[in-house]
Amino acid sequence: MVATTPLVPAEATEAATLRVTAKQRQADDVLTLELASPSGGRLRDWTPGSHVDLVLPNGLTRQYSLCGDRWDPHTYRVGVLLEPGSRGGSRYVHEHLQVGDLVGVGGPRNNFPLVPSEEYLFVAGGIGITPILPMLRQAELLGAEWRLLYGGRRRGSMAFLDELAPYGERVVVRPEDEYGLLDLAGFLGAPREGARVYACGPSPLLAALERACADWPPYTLRTERFVAEEGGTPVRTAPFEVELARTGTTLTVTPDVSVLEALNRIGVEVLSSCRRGVCGTCETTVLAGRPDHRDALLDDDERDANDCMYVCVSRSRDERLVLDL
Amino acid sequence: MTATAPTGTALPTSDVDPFSHEVLEDPLPMHAELREAGPVVHLARYDVYALARYAEVHAALVDWQQFQSAAGVGLSNFRYEEPWRPPSLLLEADPPRHDAPRRVLQKVLGPRALRRLREGWAADAEALVEEVLARGPAFDAVHSLAATFPLRVFPDAVGIPQPGRENLLPYGDHAFNAFGPDNDLVARGAPRVAELSAWVNAQCRREVLAPVGFGADIWAASDRGDITPEQAPLVVRSLLTAGVDTTVHGISAVLYAFATNPDQWQRLREEPALARVAFDEAVRWESPVQTFFRTATTDVRVGDVVIPEGRKILMFLAAANRDPRRWSDPDRFDLSRDPSGHVGFGMGIHQCAGQHVARLEAEAILTALARRVRTIELDGPTVRHHNNTLRAWESIPVRVRVD
Ligand code: HEM
Ligand code: FES
Numbered sequence: 055m056v057a058t059t060p061l062v063p064a065e066a067t068e069a070a071t072l073r074v075t076a077k078q079r080q081a082d083d084v085l086t087l088e089l090a091s092p093s094g095g096r097l098r099d100w101t102p103g104s105h106v107d108l109v110l111p112n113g114l115t116r117q118y119s120l121c122g123d124r125w126d127p128h129t130y131r132v133g134v135l136l137e138p139g140s141r142g143g144s145r146y147v148h149e150h151l152q153v154g155d156l157v158g159v160g161g162p163r164n165n166f167p168l169v170p171s172e173e174y175l176f177v178a179g180g181i182g183i184t185p186i187l188p189m190l191r192q193a194e195l196l197g198a199e200w201r202l203l204y205g206g207r208r209r210g211s212m213a214f215l216d217e218l219a220p221y222g223e224r225v226v227v228r229p230e231d232e233y234g235l236l237d238l239a240g241f242l243g244a245p246r247e248g249a250r251v252y253a254c255g256p257s258p259l260l261a262a263l264e265r266a267c268a269d270w271p272p273y274t275l276r277t278e279r280f281v282a283e284e285g286g287t288p289v290r291t292a293p294f295e296v297e298l299a300r301t302g303t304t305l306t307v308t309p310d311v312s313v314l315e316a317l318n319r320i321g322v323e324v325l326s327s328c329r330r331g332v333c334g335t336c337e338t339t340v341l342a343g344r345p346d347h348r349d350a351l352l353d354d355d356e357r358d359a360n361d362c363m364y365v366c367v368s369r370s371r372d373e374r375l376v377l378d379l
Numbered sequence: 380m381t382a383t384a385p386t387g388t389a390l391p392t393s394d395v396d397p398f399s400h401e402v403l404e405d406p407l408p409m410h411a412e413l414r415e416a417g418p419v420v421h422l423a424r425y426d427v428y429a430l431a432r433y434a435e436v437h438a439a440l441v442d443w444q445q446f447q448s449a450a451g452v453g454l455s456n457f458r459y460e461e462p463w464r465p466p467s468l469l470l471e472a473d474p475p476r477h478d479a480p481r482r483v484l485q486k487v488l489g490p491r492a493l494r495r496l497r498e499g500w501a502a503d504a505e506a507l508v509e510e511v512l513a514r515g516p517a518f519d520a521v522h523s524l525a526a527t528f529p530l531r532v533f534p535d536a537v538g539i540p541q542p543g544r545e546n547l548l549p550y551g552d553h554a555f556n557a558f559g560p561d562n563d564l565v566a567r568g569a570p571r572v573a574e575l576s577a578w579v580n581a582q583c584r585r586e587v588l589a590p591v592g593f594g595a596d597i598w599a600a601s602d603r604g605d606i607t608p609e610q611a612p613l614v615v616r617s618l619l620t621a622g623v624d625t626t627v628h629g630i631s632a633v634l635y636a637f638a639t640n641p642d643q644w645q646r647l648r649e650e651p652a653l654a655r656v657a658f659d660e661a662v663r664w665e666s667p668v669q670t671f672f673r674t675a676t677t678d679v680r681v682g683d684v685v686i687p688e689g690r691k692i693l694m695f696l697a698a699a700n701r702d703p704r705r706w707s708d709p710d711r712f713d714l715s716r717d718p719s720g721h722v723g724f725g726m727g728i729h730q731c732a733g734q735h736v737a738r739l740e741a742e743a744i745l746t747a748l749a750r751r752v753r754t755i756e757l758d759g760p761t762v763r764h765h766n767n768t769l770r771a772w773e774s775i776p777v778r779v780r781v782d
Contacts, residue, residue: 096441099728101478124474125444170479170607192475250604273604318717325655326719333730335719337490356491 070312070348070367072097072130074155080213083136084181085148086121088129089157096127098330098350102188103166103278106130107348109158110151113291116143119185119254119278120162121214130159133213135181160331160348160367166278168192171250174200175242177263179255180207183214185278186254190221200224203241205259207231238266245270254278290346294370298322298379299341313365313375322379324365331367338365343375389683391416394423397670397693398559403765406669407710410698418682425454425560427672427691428684431698433705433722435681439673439694441727446673446692448729449473453558453672453768456691463557464576468613469732470621477728480614483600484732487593493735497743500532504743507531508751512781517758520638520775525631528744529623533736537618538592539582550575551624552766558671559767579619583612593618618733624769625667626737630744631772632665633658636712638757638777644749646714651749653714658741663721664712666697669770671725696722697770754780 076088091097100106105119122131136148151157166185168174174193178186183204193200202225206212209229218225228236236259242251245267251274253263260277267275293308296316307316314336317324327335331349345363352362365377393416395409396402402409413420413431420429430436439446449472451457457466466472468480486492511523518524526548534544553568553575581587588594594615601611637644637657647653673692678685686692700721701709707716724731731737748755758778764771 099443101474101482127442127444164482167478167482167605168475169605170610171604195475323656323717325659327721327724327734328726328730329720334490334735351489362491 070159071156072159074151074153074157075129077151077153080133081215082208082211083148084133084211084213085136086131086133086213087147087151088122088131089159090129092156094128097130098162098332099127100124100130100162101164102168102192103185104162104164105185106132106162107158107160108132109160110143110146111155111157112142112146112150114142114146115158115160116147121184121187123191124188130162133181133184158348160346161350163350163353165353166252166254166276168252169250169276170196171248172198173249174198175249175251176200176202177236177238177241177251177253177255177259178202178204179236179253179259180205180211181213182253182255182259182278183212184254186252187214187217189252190218201241202226203228203236203238205230205236205255236262238262242266242270247271249274251275252277290369290371290373294372295374296370297374297376299376300379307369312367313363313369317365317379324379326366329366331364334364336364336366337362339378341376341378343370343372345369345375346371389417390419390421392421392423393429396424397422397429397695398562398564398767400765403767404763406697406770407701410695410701413695414698414702417684419684419686422693425691425693427454427693428681428686429693429695430681431695431702433699433702436694436696436699436722437726439681439692440722440725440729443473443728445676445679447473447676448673449476450674450689450691451672454560454691454693455557456674456689458674458689463572464554465613467617467620468610469617470729474728479606480610480617481728481732483597483606484614484617487596487600488732488736490735492596493739496532496536497739500739500743501746503532504528504747505750508744508747512751512779516780517776517778520634520777521627521631521772522774524744524748525634525772525775526627528630529626529740532740532743533622533626535589536593536736537615537622538589538594539619540587540589543578543582546575546578547619547623548627550579551620552769552771554620555624555668555766555768557767562767564765564767579616580612582619583615585611588615621731622733622736624766624771625733626740628667628769628771629658629662629665629737630741631775632667632770633661633741633745634755634777635761635772635775636661636664638755638775640712641754641756643712643714644755647745647749648753651746654742654745654749655738656718657714657745658738659721659723660712660714660716660718662723662737663700663706663718664710665770666700666723667770668723668725668768669697670695670768696725751781752779753782 072089073092075090078086080086100120105117107115109115118132121133134144134147137144168189176186205228208231293306297304307313324336327333340363344360346369347357348367349364418435422429556564585598597614598611600606601608675686675688675690677688703709724734755777759776761775762773764773
């Protein structure tokens with residue numbers, strides 16, 4: 055087979071804004087979005103367990119796990135549950151977001167990476183299936199033993215059952231209205247060395263797993279809390295100011311340029327390399343103001359420290375940022 | 380050497396041997412010829428495909444799906460040939476196996492993790508510069524500075540013991556030769572391979588490594604289960620293989636660049652903050668790592684050419700870094716240029732995990748030199764060191780004037 059993908063010119067790979075290319079219903083109240091670069095370029099690479107920050111056209115930022123195929127460098131897929139009582143995030147996605155719309159994207163970042171193991175026990179509750187889905191394929195590729203216990207309220211509310219079907223008996227589907235609460239102890243079996251338990255779902259499920267894994271070796275259980283929609287401050291879509299502490303210069307960064315570009319335009323040279331928030335070369339010290347982190351490098355604590363940013367992709371949450379330049 | 384496109388086909392072919400001594404002495408004419416011949420050129424001698432233009436090299440580097448590393452990033456195809464040592468878990472691995480070791484190493488060598496080294500390395504660089512200058516105004520920039528400084532700071536940062544450190548450079552030299560063909564350079568290293576490998580492997584063991592350092596950090600990651608205890612020593616090994624010769628020749632490159640471009644040295648003196656840019660510009664200009672190979676995972680189209688599945692592709696990072704399609708006046712070493720985007724450290728998921736370490740070393744030594752040295756110029760004929768992958772130096776005699 056001849057791969058028809060042409061080699062894309064390097065300049066066309068920037069991917070901070072994506073276009074919605076498909077919107078598909080997967081289950082009651084669950085849909086998937088497919089996203090691609092408007093220029094058709096490669097998207098940033100990701101690993102199973104990663105999420106992206108999507109900046110919706112209404113200004114709200116929401117995190118969604120990637121559940122597509124990393125061997126397709128041009129498409130991201132995310133699953134979105136319509137949360138009861140949602141006002142801006144998932145309701146907006148379900149009711150207003152259209153194929154063709156543009157969304158901002160940050161990351162991907164991975165707080166839930168798949169570590170090497172000979173045996174994986176996956177547990178997913180509801181929409182928590184999304185980060186687990188690409189892990190299954192990965193476990194297959196690695197030739198590891200694995201099983202999945204997948205719970206949900208009703209069969210009709212559980213997404214991706216069709217994609218899970220080919221895995222046969224290794225996937226145990228347990229809707230609550232048919233089977234009651236998940237039998238975690240029965241699924242996990244006796245504590246043993248060398249296995250990893252990966253779980254994503256609502257807090258009560260994860261708490262139950264923590265109890266169920268209490269007698270297992272340390273670091274066996276790895277979880278990702280399915281974050282309920284919080285209020286969240288809208289990100290800034292208006293221009294912001296960047297003050298350079300060493301020279302006293304102030305510049306305005308408009309939505310159409312990166313901080314790096316804005317700096318370069320006035321002759322301030324900051325070394326960069328990947329220009330997509332993955333290599334760390336453009337790290338710049340932040341003296342005041344809160345950056346809007348869009349990189350794939352900082353973990354949550356590092357982000358909250360607000361002491362540095364990657365100017366090739368990250369922006370500002372405040373009206374003014376002061377940089378050590 | 381000739382690069383010709385037989386009529387009726389889109390694939391130019393060349394009979395050049397990129398690993399011959401003639402080319403290793405001065406590869407620039409070959410780079411230019413391959414770049415001009417077309418976006419992809421068949422190298423008849425090794426029956427491989429070569430990319431020498433920036434756009435294609437960059438595209439191949441980032442496209443791990445179609446251009447894999449796990450079949451080896453040298454000429455040898457691991458699908459058919461036994462590697463000379465257990466393959467690297469980083470350099471010679473594809474996703475998904477590449478993921479976990481990469482994640483661990485990226486954190487251990489990340490800019491934030493290096494903050495604790497900055498002050499110490501700056502002081503070490505100043506001390507070394509003082510020592511060298513105290514011996515007189517004429518010295519060999521390779522032996523006195525470029526080979527000395529990384530060997531003083533890097534093995535300590537990894538946490539390996541003192542004895543045997545003289546093995547690091549010969550081991551790395553052989554490892555980088557081994558990416559090329561089985562030529563005289565490889566043969567020359569062969570007698571010591573077993574001994575050097577045994578020494579390097581012994582340094583990767585937990586009980587040998589200092590309690591604080593990159594090595595200990597890697598083992599700590601295995602305690603957390605982020606990598607396995609079997610993987611940890613191989614990840615440490617990747618530091619010892621990839622982290623020494625590269626910086627020695629990278630620092631040599633920037634010192635040579637300044638010794639031959641006095642106006643640029645003046646610029647650095649006036650604006651010492653340019654040290655970081657200067658090093659990356661030198662990495663672009665000299666490309667200490669000249670080449671790496673990939674293997675096509677599918678029939679992959681480059682321009683009008685289809686490279687068949689399973690075939691080796693030679694990426695000339697050095698030629699891409701001087702491609703006039705991407706860089707204006709590419710042969711000039713110029714601090715006013717923005718070297719960002721060069722592929723001297725690679726690009727994409729395999730991009731150099733140690734780039735921040737290399738930059739910190741270079742920044743320390745350049746800053747210390749710029750503080751003391753008014754002029755630096757060549758003081759005799761320079762001598763190249765030939766290596767199948769590295770653009771390397773044996774000797775750069777310089778003479779300086781101090782303030
Ligand atoms: C001027 C100095 C250096 C240069 C020019 C350089 C160059 C490179 C290049 C071109 C690659 C990409 C290989 C590929 O795509 O197949 C690479 C990878 C790598 N480098 Fe460096 N390097 C330097 C210094 C270092 C240092 C100091 C370290 C260790 C501290 C290091 C560790 C690595 C590792 C582990 C990889 C493999 C990464 C992966 O495959 O994920 N390098 N380097
Ligand atoms: S240039 Fe790579 S993180 Fe900004």
